[in-house]
Amino acid sequence: MDLHSLTIHQLHDLLVKKEVTSREATEALYRRIKKTEGKIKAYLLLTEEEAFRQADQVDRKIAKGEGIGGLAGVPIGLKDILCTKGIRTTCASKILEGYIPFYDGTVIQKLKKREAVFLGKLNMDEFAMGSSTENSGFHITHNPWDLKRIPGGSSGGSAAAVAADECIAALGTDTGGSIRQPAACCGVVGLKPTYGRVSRYGLVAFASSLDQIGPITKDVEDSAILMDAISGYDPYDSTSVNVEVPDYKRSLKRDAKGIRIGIPEEYFVEGMDPEVERSVKEAIDFFRKWGAEIQRVSLPHTEYAVAIYYIIATAEASSNLARYDGVKYGLRSKGYRDLMEMYAQTRAKGFGKEVKRRIILGTYVLSAGYYEAYYRKASQVRTLMRKDFEEAFQKVDVIVAPTTPTPAFRIGEKTENPLQMYLSDIHTIPVNLAGIPAISIPCGFSHEGLPIGLQIMGKHFDEGMLLRVAYTFEQNTDFHLRKPSLT
């Protein structure tokens, strides 16, 4: 038995039965990382000492006959955008090189309380800006299914590590698709919770009205386990919402009977990848066979999603990233003559190309004379897009569509054309703009053996329904069981 290939719930069962220890599992993961990381390059930092300390603590509890929770002793990876006390947090940016937070974000505190083992920090697009992890300030991550392809982004390190069995599960963040798109590209499960479901305290901000933390896992049950752990209101995040969190594990039912599933015609447009279309349509047929009621819905403002998003997200980013000024932490350039030069040179040296591009764009759309034409206009169309979903959800319980228009593209394919890169997020962005939850699960493979993702979108705070529908599909198919050969 390969310990590294286990899911959270499988490892938990073995820990409880005392068939393995958390230390053995953690050792197995680091052995796996040593073996495959040269090809994948998913991690930015490994925290072995801390991991074994946590693992031993859990093992002592088990040895003493104490009960443990579902995440105790389970080795997981963290996207390097989550602040970890005493552990370097870079956001894959040179401007944060050497930044060691003196506090844990809320989700980290929650996972520590549940005694999860942290293997290390995972690669990403710098400040979560990108769809391929090629914008990391440190190195590129490779897709385990085809090393010449991107793992998706921005949580590309998280998705690649889960797919390559370099961690049992991982956390990512999603602003315009950054959990779901890499999950689809790497053939794993990624859930973007409702805006406000999970606290953003200690998540380095990109676009504050869109960012959410969520799980990237090997199966749907693990997604539910992590959602149970990280969800909930937090006084330290005034946008987290004080509503009851259900027991997500109890929503895992192998049954879609009577569930109303909407198919948005705008997501099936001419020119979409035929293999993606076929896999998603087969998934829809599956749900029909399993008793779901399928109907067409319309989300007429879908075509404007990319334009709205790259105005709103860059505007918020230009404001959020103003804090990197070389004064309080992180990089400070040398050779400046005055304060203004210190700011401008520090930022020139510390930020990568895509981050600079977005800061310029965001500053422009907020600047005097352009605010009305861009930012205000985009915020109005955002209202129309939100209403599209509100209307559709009057008639259906979930909406099903592809996660991405194509399987993972080649490394370098879109780096010279930012607009083409932005358009690869067309199916995931509307969810963030509307603040609704969505999950991506594996639903097929292309003829080249690349994973294809099925996206299930739900009503605000209805993650339970997403998990149920996803679980029904997963438990009756075997796409999630396939592993990349990594040769």
Added chain:
Amino acid sequence: MKMDIEKVARLARLELSEEEKVTFGNQLEQILTYMEQLNRLDTTGVEPTSHAIPVHNVFREDEVKSSFPQEEALAIAPDEERGHFKVPRIIE
């Protein structure tokens, strides 16, 4: 739409190389042209959305609570002196 990239870079406190000015200028022009499609929609009277979930002011009692120790915050600063962040002189 033509962008005065030098002016915007100044607003953003960001120094750009000559090469960056040219490439970003071209790329951003293409992106802004793409965004003009929003003008096809009549949004007269539509309320803008800044948060997808209704958010309200959050109030709490004004109680004294502990905060992060000053030394910890200053320990990761690029430069500090006598309990302050240190920057180049700004007043002549």
